[in-house]
Amino acid sequence: MRAALFLTCVNDAVYPSTGIATVRLLERLGVEVDFPEGQTCCGQPQYNTGYRREAQPLVRRTSRVFAGYDYVVTPSGSCAAMVRGHYPDLGGEAAAALAARTYELTEFLVDVVGVTDVGAYFPHTVTYHPSCHGLRMLGLGERPRKLLEAVRGLELRELPGADECCGFGGTFAIKNPDVSAAMGRDKVHNAAATGAEVLCGADNSCLLHIGGMLSRESGAPRAVHLAEILASTEEEPWS
Structure with missing residues (x-):
């Protein structure tokens, strides 16, 4: 293929x-x-x-x-x-x-x-943020979760308010910075409440927004793209 x-x-x-x-x-x-x-x-x-x-x-x-x-x-x-x-x-x-x-x-x-188990190994606690485009326009549904659940060593934790927008929205974050930041703070608070080491998503535009806020919070999860988790193996671990 x-x-x-x-x-x-x-x-x-x-x-x-x-x-x-x-x-x-x-x-x-x-x-x-x-x-x-x-x-x-x-x-x-x-x-x-x-x-x-x-x-x-x-x-x-x-x-x-x-x-x-x-x-x-x-x-x-x-x-x-x-x-x-x-x-x-x-x-x-x-x-x-x-x-x-x-x-x-x-x-x-x-x-x-035709796979959900991609042979990945990621011994960390993870919470998943479904971005608006994937959730609403593409209808990705349970696909990302099924892939994460099949990763060896990974503990998946539920993200409160997972279906709520993170506030990025492309140019929305530029045109409406106060509203965008408030929405982002809610997402960061929910992510931190899970106690997970990593917040992952399938869209780096959202992770750029959320990750910037997470980086300012002590002990908060690190934002990581789903591809990097799925590519991680015992031989080539994520760092």
Whole structure:
């Protein structure tokens, strides 16, 4: 099986370790991974801010770059939701075709590769935050939890108010910083209350927001992308 990795801007610029973990994980499961170097922004920031026309060239470019791949995989629920939910209306036939071939990482693992036990080892207590795009637009449901529950050594703890937004919301955090910060503080308080060592999610944009707040709290969990947990093994542990 061959798939193209759609890394996304946030991971490329801030969290390259997530991309590396995704490749390690997929290759361990027998997936041949390509990285089309022409990929850039998917156009989500422009689209969400109301600049639909400015987003369209990025939609067309992304559709060209990933043409020819049966599967396009991304460790980002928000970018997957942009492609799946909005590309068909923005970029014509090629964009609609790409939308049908694009998968968020956890749904690719469960629905396409057909696994929940990926051979991971992560001896830590973990709580899981489902991001809004994954929860509401993509309908990831129990897929991330099933993957976490199969990780050896991992103790999964329930996050109070898990289905509540963390307050990031892309440009929402910039336009409404006070509201965004208040929502983030609620999420951080709930995460700390679990006593978990790690708060994980499938979207680094949310983890950027939550993690920044967690880093200011003594003894609070560390924010880690789900891909890094699933890529961790006894031979190549997470650090």
